[in-house]
Amino acid sequence: MRDLLIRDVLALTQAAVCPQAAIAVRDGEIAYIGPEADLPPAYAGLPVYEGRGRIAMPGLVNAHTHAAMTLLRGYADDLALHEWLTQMIFPAEARLTDEDVYFGTMLACAEMIRSGTTCFADMYFFMDATARAVAESGMRASLSVGMGSGAGDVDGGRAKLAGALDFCSRWNGQAGGRITTMLAPHAPYTCSTTFIEDVARAARASGLGIHTHVSETAREVTEIVTEYGKSPVEHFEALGVFDVPTLAAHCVAVSERDIDIMAAHGVRVAHNPGSNMKLASGVAPVVDMLAKGIAVGLGTDGAASNNNLDMIEEMRLATLLQKVSTGDPTAMPAAECLTMATMGGARCLGLEQLIGSLEVGKRADLILVDHSLPHMEPFLASRATSHMVYASSSSDVSSVIIDGSVVMDERRLTTIDETAILAEARRRAAVLVE
Ligand code: NI
Numbered sequence: 001m002r003d004l005l006i007r008d009v010l011a012l013t014q015a016a017v018c019p020q021a022a023i024a025v026r027d028g029e030i031a032y033i034g035p036e037a038d039l040p041p042a043y044a045g046l047p048v049y050e051g052r053g054r055i056a057m058p059g060l061v062n063a064h065t066h067a068a069m070t071l072l073r074g075y076a077d078d079l080a081l082h083e084w085l086t087q088m089i090f091p092a093e094a095r096l097t098d099e100d101v102y103f104g105t106m107l108a109c110a111e112m113i114r115s116g117t118t119c120f121a122d123m124y125f126f127m128d129a130t131a132r133a134v135a136e137s138g139m140r141a142s143l144s145v146g147m148g149s150g151a152g153d154v155d156g157g158r159a160k161l162a163g164a165l166d167f168c169s170r171w172n173g174q175a176g177g178r179i180t181t182m183l184a185p186h187a188p189y190t191c192s193t194t195f196i197e198d199v200a201r202a203a204r205a206s207g208l209g210i211h212t213h214v215s216e217t218a219r220e221v222t223e224i225v226t227e228y229g230k231s232p233v234e235h236f237e238a239l240g241v242f243d244v245p246t247l248a249a250h251c252v253a254v255s256e257r258d259i260d261i262m263a264a265h266g267v268r269v270a271h272n273p274g275s276n277m278k279l280a281s282g283v284a285p286v287v288d289m290l291a292k293g294i295a296v297g298l299g300t301d302g303a304a305s306n307n308n309l310d311m312i313e314e315m316r317l318a319t320l321l322q323k324v325s326t327g328d329p330t331a332m333p334a335a336e337c338l339t340m341a342t343m344g345g346a347r348c349l350g351l352e353q354l355i356g357s358l359e360v361g362k363r364a365d366l367i368l369v370d371h372s373l374p375h376m377e378p379f380l381a382s383r384a385t386s387h388m389v390y391a392s393s394s395s396d397v398s399s400v401i402i403d404g405s406v407v408m409d410e411r412r413l414t415t416i417d418e419t420a421i422l423a424e425a426r427r428r429a430a431v432l433v434e
Contacts, residue, residue, distance in 0.1 A: 059118025061345025
């Protein structure tokens with residue numbers, strides 16, 4: 001059933017807060033949104049989904065994660081990025097199988113749906129397993145095979161790139177159009193210049209975007225400057241990465257000049273405040289990036305460095321972090337933060353024509369949030385945005401609709417056998433890190 005009529009709901013649209021709204025969905029597309037009193041009669045007969053006591057808002061877009069890393073949640077805490085990655089994560093990941101990735105991603109999808117996320121950008125290994133989980137869970141995702149390749153690994157790098165291009169050609173547009181794809185050179189410090197150039201050339205030739213990590217820490221910047229005489233942003237620009245739509249995760253240690261380069265090339269940034277704080281990587285200058293017109297989305301990063309995929313928590317972390325780091329309590333107001341977590345993410349994934357806001361003609365990716373709870377009172381329509389960012393919890397998300405399909409109905413997942421997935425993920429995680 002991808003036709004429905006949500007009645008008597010408080011809708012958060014790009015333009016306004018609309019109390020007593022109706023949202024008509026036909027064939028997975030928003031056909032009407034506005035005052036219920038003005039609902040065109042043509043939509044009055046659609047199956048009704050009760051919205052009373054709920055906020056309807058665009059589904060949250062997780063602009064950067066590694067979904068299957070849920071299996072490594074809590075495995076390596078309280079370490080700096082370099083030690084965390086090289087001593088703990090890389091060795092555990094070397095033991096991963098495609099079935100581990102499938103169950104880890106299904107676990108992530110259950111967690112994301114429960115916390116109001118409808119779409120995510122993922123970079124990892126065994127991405128066929130990830131794509132299978134996305135298709136089954138009903139979620140929307142931009143998927144990319146994470147690739148690293150050192151200077152002495154020219155043939156290996158070519159094989160990895162060929163594999164990633166094959167993945168893109170097989171999965172782009174699948175799952176009813178809910179899956180899109182990108183190419184993902186992991187980071188400037190895990191990829192040789194030759195390899196990055198090859199990836200950028202392939203992306204140009206095949207019309208694909210690039211998803212990567214850039215300037216996550218000051219240490220990374222020092223290493224890249226020492227090796228190449230350029231900052232990671234300058235390095236990627238010189239190698240042609242930014243000639244295609246690029247989604248750059250982190251951008252913590254970026255200079256004014258770096259920000260100007262990113263703005264000039266339309267680079268999109270995935271901001272990951274929870275992961276950046278936990279690894280003590282620093283604070284991304286998000287206010288400065290937004291001021292220069294850069295599209296910034298919000299991401300959780302993987303569950304091994306966050307340690308959850310809760311985008312509502314991430315919104316609160318994002319705005320509080322900007323305020324405390326700039327010393328300016330007016331930095332990143334609630335509405336700007338909510339836009340970053342929805343439309344900003346859609347722009348990061350190149351899906352802004354399709355999702356990110358509740359508008360006629362867009363796909364029906366939306367969530368209903370219970371506002372009849374003590375921590376949401378006093379509830380006034382004018383405070384809905386503030387409450388979503390500063391007061392709500394992910395457990396307030398009551399229903400989730402993706403592409404017009406109800407994937408969570410009053411806290412019950414409809415596409416995922418949660419009991420089975422949780423048990424299998426726990427069993428596999430234990431084997432992985434033993
Ligand atoms: Ni990451």
